[in-house]
Amino acid sequence: MGKTRVEAFSDGVIAVAITLLALDLHVPAPDVRGGLARALAAQWPNYAAYTVSFLTIGIIWINHHAMLRRLVSVDHAILVLNLLLLLTIVLLPFSTALMAAYLKASNGQNVAAVIYGASFFALSLAFFTIHRHMLLAKQHLLQEHLTPPARRQILRRNAVGLVPYAIATVGGILTPYITLVICAAVAGFYALPSTSAERQPLDRDEVGDDLDRA
Amino acid sequence: MGKTRVEAFSDGVIAVAITLLALDLHVPAPDVRGGLARALAAQWPNYAAYTVSFLTIGIIWINHHAMLRRLVSVDHAILVLNLLLLLTIVLLPFSTALMAAYLKASNGQNVAAVIYGASFFALSLAFFTIHRHMLLAKQHLLQEHLTPPARRQILRRNAVGLVPYAIATVGGILTPYITLVICAAVAGFYALPSTSAERQPLDRDEVGDDLDRA
Amino acid sequence: MGKTRVEAFSDGVIAVAITLLALDLHVPAPDVRGGLARALAAQWPNYAAYTVSFLTIGIIWINHHAMLRRLVSVDHAILVLNLLLLLTIVLLPFSTALMAAYLKASNGQNVAAVIYGASFFALSLAFFTIHRHMLLAKQHLLQEHLTPPARRQILRRNAVGLVPYAIATVGGILTPYITLVICAAVAGFYALPSTSAERQPLDRDEVGDDLDRA
Amino acid sequence: MGKTRVEAFSDGVIAVAITLLALDLHVPAPDVRGGLARALAAQWPNYAAYTVSFLTIGIIWINHHAMLRRLVSVDHAILVLNLLLLLTIVLLPFSTALMAAYLKASNGQNVAAVIYGASFFALSLAFFTIHRHMLLAKQHLLQEHLTPPARRQILRRNAVGLVPYAIATVGGILTPYITLVICAAVAGFYALPSTSAERQPLDRDEVGDDLDRA
Numbered sequence: 026m027g028k029t030r031v032e033a034f035s036d037g038v039i040a041v042a043i044t045l046l047a048l049d050l051h052v053p054a055p056d057v058r059g060g061l062a063r064a065l066a067a068q069w070p071n072y073a074a075y076t077v078s079f080l081t082i083g084i085i086w087i088n089h090h091a092m093l094r095r096l097v098s099v100d101h102a103i104l105v106l107n108l109l110l111l112l113t114i115v116l117l118p119f120s121t122a123l124m125a126a127y128l129k130a131s132n133g134q135n136v137a138a139v140i141y142g143a144s145f146f147a148l149s150l151a152f153f154t155i156h157r158h159m160l161l162a163k164q165h166l167l168q169e170h171l172t173p174p175a176r177r178q179i180l181r182r183n184a185v186g187l188v189p190y191a192i193a194t195v196g197g198i199l200t201p202y203i204t205l206v207i208c209a210a211v212a213g214f215y216a217l218p219s220t221s222a223e224r225q226p227l228d229r230d231e232v233g234d235d236l237d238r239a
Numbered sequence: 240m241g242k243t244r245v246e247a248f249s250d251g252v253i254a255v256a257i258t259l260l261a262l263d264l265h266v267p268a269p270d271v272r273g274g275l276a277r278a279l280a281a282q283w284p285n286y287a288a289y290t291v292s293f294l295t296i297g298i299i300w301i302n303h304h305a306m307l308r309r310l311v312s313v314d315h316a317i318l319v320l321n322l323l324l325l326l327t328i329v330l331l332p333f334s335t336a337l338m339a340a341y342l343k344a345s346n347g348q349n350v351a352a353v354i355y356g357a358s359f360f361a362l363s364l365a366f367f368t369i370h371r372h373m374l375l376a377k378q379h380l381l382q383e384h385l386t387p388p389a390r391r392q393i394l395r396r397n398a399v400g401l402v403p404y405a406i407a408t409v410g411g412i413l414t415p416y417i418t419l420v421i422c423a424a425v426a427g428f429y430a431l432p433s434t435s436a437e438r439q440p441l442d443r444d445e446v447g448d449d450l451d452r453a
Numbered sequence: 454m455g456k457t458r459v460e461a462f463s464d465g466v467i468a469v470a471i472t473l474l475a476l477d478l479h480v481p482a483p484d485v486r487g488g489l490a491r492a493l494a495a496q497w498p499n500y501a502a503y504t505v506s507f508l509t510i511g512i513i514w515i516n517h518h519a520m521l522r523r524l525v526s527v528d529h530a531i532l533v534l535n536l537l538l539l540l541t542i543v544l545l546p547f548s549t550a551l552m553a554a555y556l557k558a559s560n561g562q563n564v565a566a567v568i569y570g571a572s573f574f575a576l577s578l579a580f581f582t583i584h585r586h587m588l589l590a591k592q593h594l595l596q597e598h599l600t601p602p603a604r605r606q607i608l609r610r611n612a613v614g615l616v617p618y619a620i621a622t623v624g625g626i627l628t629p630y631i632t633l634v635i636c637a638a639v640a641g642f643y644a645l646p647s648t649s650a651e652r653q654p655l656d657r658d659e660v661g662d663d664l665d666r667a
Numbered sequence: 668m669g670k671t672r673v674e675a676f677s678d679g680v681i682a683v684a685i686t687l688l689a690l691d692l693h694v695p696a697p698d699v700r701g702g703l704a705r706a707l708a709a710q711w712p713n714y715a716a717y718t719v720s721f722l723t724i725g726i727i728w729i730n731h732h733a734m735l736r737r738l739v740s741v742d743h744a745i746l747v748l749n750l751l752l753l754l755t756i757v758l759l760p761f762s763t764a765l766m767a768a769y770l771k772a773s774n775g776q777n778v779a780a781v782i783y784g785a786s787f788f789a790l791s792l793a794f795f796t797i798h799r800h801m802l803l804a805k806q807h808l809l810q811e812h813l814t815p816p817a818r819r820q821i822l823r824r825n826a827v828g829l830v831p832y833a834i835a836t837v838g839g840i841l842t843p844y845i846t847l848v849i850c851a852a853v854a855g856f857y858a859l860p861s862t863s864a865e866r867q868p869l870d871r872d873e874v875g876d877d878l879d880r881a
Contacts, residue, residue, distance in 0.1 A: 030246060030304050032672060037254030040679030041469075043757065044687065045258065050761040052768050053775075061775030065782070079757070083750035087743075090672050101301075105430045108297035115257065115293070119264040126266050133267075133275030140279075216747045244460060244518050251468030255683075259472065315515075319644045322511035329471065329507070333478040340480045347481075347489030354493075458674060458732050465682030473686065529729075533858045536725035543685065543721070547692040554694050561695075561703030568707070 031099050031107060035089060038111045042118060043082045046075050049122040070128035073205060074141070078121040080212035082114060085148060092156055096166050103163065106155040113148040120144035128201050138197030138204040145208055146190035153183045186211075245313050245321060249303060252325045256332060257296045260289050263336040284342035287419060288355070292335040294426035296328060299362060306370055310380050317377065320369040327362040334358035342415050352411030352418040359422055360404040367397045400425075459527050459535060463517060466539045470546060471510045474503050477550040498556035501633060502569070506549040508640035510542060513576060520584055524594050531594075534586055538579040541572065548572035556629050566625030566632040573636055574618040581611045614639075673741050673749060677731060680753045684760060685724045688717050691764040712770035715847060716783070720763040722854035724756060727790060734798055738808050745808070748800055752793040755786065762786035770843050780839030780846040787850055788832040795825045828853075 050071055053064035089110075096103070120141045127137035159166065160176040171179075189211050196203035264285055267278035303324075310317070334355045341351035373380065374390040385393075403425050410417035478499055481492035517538075524531075548569045555565035587594065588604040599607075617639050624631035692713055695706035731752075738745070762783045769779035801808065802818040813821075831853050838845035 030250065033247060033675060034250045034254055034300060036672065036676045037251055037465075037679055038258055040676055041255050041258040041683050042261075043753070044680055044683035045262070047684075047757045047761055048687070050758070052761070052764045055768055055772045055775065057775075061769065061778045065778070076754070079754050080750065083747075083753070086676060087746050104301050105297075108294065108430070111257070111297070112290070112293050115261045116264070119261055119266070122266045126269055127275065130269045133269065133271075136275045136279070216750070244464065247461060248464045248468055248514060251465055251679075252472055255469050255472040256475075259476070262476075318515050319511075322508065322644070325471070325511070326504070326507050329475045330478070333475055333480070336480045340483055341489065344483045347483065347485075350489045350493070458678060461675060462678045462682055462728060465679055466686055469683050469686040470689075473690070532729050533725075536722065536858070539685070539725070540718070540721050543689045544692070547689055547694070550694045554697055555703065558697045561697065561699075564703045564707070 027098055028093055028096055031104065032090070032093055035093075035107065035111060036086070039082060039086045039089070039114055042114050043079060043086075045118045046078050046082075046121055049118065049125060050075065068125075071125040073209070074121045074125040074128070077205065077209045077212055078117050080216050081145060081148075081208065082117060084212060084215045085114065085152065088152065092152075092159070095168055096159065097168055098166055100163065100166065102158060103155065103166070106151070106158055110148070110151040110155055113144065113151045116144055117148070124201065124205070128205065134201045135198055138201030139194055141201075142190060142194030142197050142204045142208065145211075146187065146194050149187050149190050153180070153187060156180065156183050241312055242307055242310055245318065246304070246307055249307075249321065249325060250300070253296060253300045253303070253328055256329050257293060257300075259332045260292050260296075260335055263332065263339060264289065282339075285339040287423070288335045288339040288342070291419065291423045291426055292331050294430050295359060295362075295422065296331060298426060298429045299328065299366065302366065306366075306373070309382055310373065311382055312380055314377065314380065316372060317369065317380070320365070320372055324362070324365040324369055327358065327365045330358055331362070338415065338419070342419065348415045349412055352415030353408055355415075356404060356408030356411050356418045356422065359425075360401065360408050363401050363404050367394070367401060370394065370397050455526055456521055456524055459532065460518070460521055463521075463535060463539060464514070467510060467514045467517070467542055470543050471507060471514075473546045474506050474510075474549055477546065477553060478503065496553075499553040501637070502549045502553040502556070505633065505637045505640055506545050508644050509573060509576075509636065510545060512640060512643045513542065513580065516580065520580075520587070523596055524587065525596055526594055528591065528594065530586060531583065531591065534579070534583040538576070538583055541576040541579045544572055545576070552629065552633070556633065562629045563626055566629030567622055569629075570618060570622030570625050570632045570636065573639075574615065574622050577615050577618050581608075581615060584608065584611050669740055670735055670738055673746065674732070674735055677735075677749060677753060678728070681724060681728045681731070681756055684757050685721060685728075687760045688720050688724075688763055691760065691767060692717065710767075713767040715851070716763045716767040716770070719847065719851045719854055720759050722858050723787060723790075723850065724759060726854060726857045727756065727794065730794065734794075734801070737810055738801065739810055740808055742805065742808065744800060745797065745805065748793070748797040752790070752797055755790040755793045758786055759790070766843065766847070770847065776843045777840055780843030781836055783843075784832060784836030784839050784846045784850065787853075788829065788836050791829050791832050795822070795829060798822065798825050 051068065053061055053068075057064040093099075099107075120143075123137045124141035127134045130137075157180055160171070160180060164171075189207050193204045193207035193211075196207065265282065267275055267282075271278040307313075313321075334357075337351045338355035341348045344351075371394055374385070374394060378385075403421050407418045407421035407425075410421065479496065481489055481496075485492040521527075527535075548571075551565045552569035555562045558565075585608055588599070588608060592599075617635050621632045621635035621639075624635065693710065695703055695710075699706040735741075741749075762785075765779045766783035769776045772779075799822055802813070802822060806813075831849050835846045835849035835853075838849065
């Protein structure tokens with residue numbers, strides 16, 4: 026199968042998932058106690074979880090594109106692994122809503138945080154798995170020849186990305202705020218322009234040359 | 240009409256339907272009895288039905304692409320049959336939510352299971368119908384010449400795919416677990432990499448040569 | 454602006470709208486009186502309204518594609534008219550849910566039917582308006598030269614399509630069943646393969662030659 | 668990264684967001700007091716807010732396309748700024764629902780109006796920021812050479828577009844109707860064909876020559 030339709034389908038799923046995140050922003054009932062401003066302010070966990078999840082899905086989308094650009098075409102195994110990656114992305118609106126509902130609760134907040142962190146970890150793991158399969162098992166589908174050390178380096182960088190989410194997941198046992206702060210920091214690290222400037226020399230093969238598909 | 244926009248529209252509908260599946264994962268109310276962990280664990284039918292439906296829609300998407308690759312272009316009849324196929328796909332979030340809500344119930348669980356199985360059967364039947372129409376009635380639209388035996392063989396393989404869903408539907412009369420297990424097994428059979436390796440020689444014309452659209 | 458992105462955006466909006474229709478299929482609560490089968494059977498207006506709306510949106514999508522194929526490119530006025538067309542499409546899940554909720558009611562059923570019919574009429578009118586603008590005011594954007602009689606003939610056929618929806622809207626004042634039956638009949642007329650066979654010589658310029666975009 | 672997938676992803680997100688707006692149109696319960704017609708008429712703030720938001724998102728989509736057409740390709744900073752723009756678009760169904768729920772309320776209507784106006788302002792600001800970054804910091808990615816005065820003129824026109832939304836936001840402190848009327852007027856100004864005719868000579872570089880991508 027060609028890459029075009031895999032990209033189109035993945036883009037579609039990611040676009041719907043990232044937009045459904047906002048469904049968890051609730052309009053307070055017009056007769057809400059204490060007034061609308063206070064009711065909206067009390068929803069801050071929703072805004073925080075929404076922003077972190079939105080940026081994370083957005084960055085995954087950028088990386089997904091960079092990953093597929095490495096390929097000439099896809100086979101059945103890559104399609105199925107890509108489906109599993111999309112499955113974890115589609116779960117994020119649920120885990121985000123869970124985190125938002127329980128962040129300030131006195132019961133269940135740790136369970137919610139562990140699930141929130143774990144959903145980001147699962148996303149990264151699915152991403153790592155498909156990347157690893159491409160680079161190690163399906164070299165004949167790659168656009169360019171990558172030496173074994175180059176491939177191992179890409180994977181090592183991917184694997185390093187799993188660590189903060191593992192810490193965020195375990196940290197949720199202590200307090201959900203650790204989870205939220207770590208996930209926010211990871212999103213910020215990849216999104217902030219200053220960081221990106223520093224990253225670019227390292228990640229040249231990720232972000233790639235800009236001109237080849239215009 | 241060219242194939243490009245049929246693919247784009249179908250991809251869009253399938254992407255939305257597969258993402259809406261996750262809307263049926265509910266966040267328990269913060270004061271839920273027995274705690275959040277228990278409330279989430281009690282939702283396991285939702286996770287099971289979600290996973291089975293997600294993988295099934297994903298596989299249908301893969302097969303849909305393989306089917307359209309056979310065509311040079313589409314005509315009105317194929318467009319309408321494709322619409323009917325999309326109609327059955329769009330029903331899956333409903334039948335999945337029904338199955339999840341009733342799997343453990345003491346009333347209605349068989350009705351729900353029969354509908355769940357029947358919705359997968361309808362999906363396969365719509366897929367078979369459009370494939371059959373293409374191969375038997377619209378040979379002039381096919382990319383390559385297929386001998387009558389080759390066409391019959393493809394259709395036979397498609398028809399065989401209807402059998403497990405027929406059993407899953409009827410089996411729901413006994414217990415919904417039969418339905419769920421069979422539908423899960425079918426999704427696993429098509430998705431698992433080991434199975435795929437075995438399948439590939441047989442299905443070469445389905446998955447196709449990887450290089451022709453890159 | 455080129456046509457490609459207008460097609461992609463319109464396809465996206467139509468794909469989401471057609472999929473959201475199914476959100477109005479409700480899962481009865483597990484302890485529903487009279488059993489699940491009866492509760493689902495009582496929802497038949499939802500299934501009827503869903504099917505009619507799904508097929509109608511699907512046919513609009515087919516016609517939308519045929520219409521854009523006439524153009525070399527689009528200008529600001531066509532973009533805005535296309536937005537208005539999409540606005541009417543996006544309203545259909547609402548008017549469909551309204552029709553489904555009130556079809557069997559003893560109050561409000563006529564209001565709901567008139568709105569349901571009017572939403573289909575508005576859709577057809579928006580479609581007619583954009584087509585008319587293209588054919589009469591923006592001839593320099595057309596792919597091929599069409600003589601004034603040919604253009605008038607296409608528009609006359611479009612205008613004729615408004616009549617059944619006008620009748621369906623007014624007929625809702627008597628009983629909502631007239632509205633539903635007429636809207637279903639229109640969808641069936643355009644969708645049924647037998648009808649399509651009869652239509653093809655007449656509508657050759659609509660469905661077009663199949664090979665030019667493959 | 669090439670532009671194609673950025674366009675496809677942005678189109679997807681915008682298409683979902685614009686369609687989700689209609690989820691806020693509610694079907695009154697069949698036994699609603701005073702009858703269905705009155706209950707629907709009482710929802711007029713929903714229709715007004717829906718229409719204004721739909722047209723505004725639609726116009727943003729048109730402008731987004733015009734903006735990306737200026738680029739040969741995109742880099743990491745543009746991708747992240749585009750994500751922030753999409754984040755503000757995805758918030759509109761929420762702020763629209765808020766405005767609709769509170770427009771006629773006697774408490775909270777000013778808060779809702781300020782948030783509604785501010786969400787349009789944030790959208791325009793995100794749009795301005797990405798445009799500014801492209802024109803001033805990433806000239807090597809532009810399709811054509813633009814002289815510094817030409818670039819400043821484009822940005823000035825963009826900046827002027829922020830003013831009405833700033834007024835609409837602040838005006839919400841007095842009454843929500845100021846906010847709604849200004850936002851509607853802006854949408855109308857960009858959408859109405861007569862206005863567009865006047866605008867075209869000024870905005871030639873925005874709407875562009877029609878033939879280059881057909």
